[in-house]
Amino acid sequence: GAVVSQHPSWVICKSGTSVKIECRSLDFQATTMFWYRQFPKQSLMLMATSNEGSKATYEQGVEKDKFLINHASLTLSTLTVTSAHPEDSSFYICSASPGTTPPEQYFGPGTRLTVT
Amino acid sequence: GENVEQHPSTLSVQEGDSAVIKCTYSDSASNYFPWYKQELGKRPQLIIDIRSNVGEKKDQRIAVTLNKTAKHFSLHITETQPEDSAVYFCASYNYGQNFVFGPGTRLSVLP
Numbered sequence: 001g002a003v004v005s006q007h008p009s010w011v012i013c014k015s016g017t018s019v020k021i022e023c024r025s026l027d028f029q030a031t032t033m034f035w036y037r038q039f040p041k042q043s044l045m046l047m048a049t050s051n052e053g054s055k056a057t058y059e060q061g062v063e064k065d066k067f068l069i070n071h072a073s074l075t076l077s078t079l080t081v082t083s084a085h086p087e088d089s090s091f092y093i094c095s096a097s098p099g100t101t102p103p104e105q106y107f108g109p110g111t112r113l114t115v116t
Numbered sequence: 117g118e119n120v121e122q123h124p125s126t127l128s129v130q131e132g133d134s135a136v137i138k139c140t141y142s143d144s145a146s147n148y149f150p151w152y153k154q155e156l157g158k159r160p161q162l163i164i165d166i167r168s169n170v171g172e173k174k175d176q177r178i179a180v181t182l183n184k185t186a187k188h189f190s191l192h193i194t195e196t197q198p199e200d201s202a203v204y205f206c207a208s209y210n211y212g213q214n215f216v217f218g219p220g221t222r223l224s225v226l227p
Contacts, residue, residue: 004159034215042219042220043205043217043218043219043220044160044205044217045217046214046215046216046217049214059214060117093159093160102147102148102167102209102211103209104162105150105162105215106162107152107159107160107161108159109158109159110159
């Protein structure tokens with residue numbers, strides 16, 4: 001149980017284009033989803049938290065107009081990197097929580113984004 | 117905001133020995149402390165967690181201890197095995213601050 005998928009697993013895009021990453025909870029309803037960024041050999045940095053049907057809450061320093069997050073249903077959240085630049089290249093990981101307090105996190109496999 | 121430090125950054129132990137990783141946090145309001153294991157190229161997985169009203173929790177070879185006064189918590193792995201080799205992340209959480217992760221510890225268990 002508690003399986004989270006992410007799609008795509010890797011993507012290459014050109015500078016200036018937008019990329020959408022999907023995060024799905026496959027066997028539970030995720031009231032909260034988290035989006036992280038992980039640089040090589042570094043820790044996970046929380047970018048934003050989204051609750052189903054609400055606007056996402058972004059961490060300090062994360063541009064909400066650049067990283068658009070939508071949590072339209074209890075099983076799907078999307079992260080769109082708009083006008084991507086090479087410095088946006090990174091590993092993006094989502095996690096989903098079934099609404100426990102404190103939130104238990106189940107992580108997706110991650111998406112490696114390369115912007116050329 | 118919350119700051120989580122983690123030591124050591126790398127740790128090598130012989131198979132069968134114990135491994136201890138320590139994290140310190142700064143926000144006394146933090147009330148939940150999970151530990152995650154991330155194997156190379158894989159997703160992080162929760163291995164054990166502890167809440168602020170508990171001092172110690174054990175699950176087979178893994179244990180976590182929490183000292184709220186000193187604001188630190190530690191992961192203890194006994195009888196280490198090669199499959200324990202991975203990067204381990206601690207994290208702290210409170211409702212107002214959300215999750216803050218430590219920088220990680222790369223554990224190598226030598227056969």
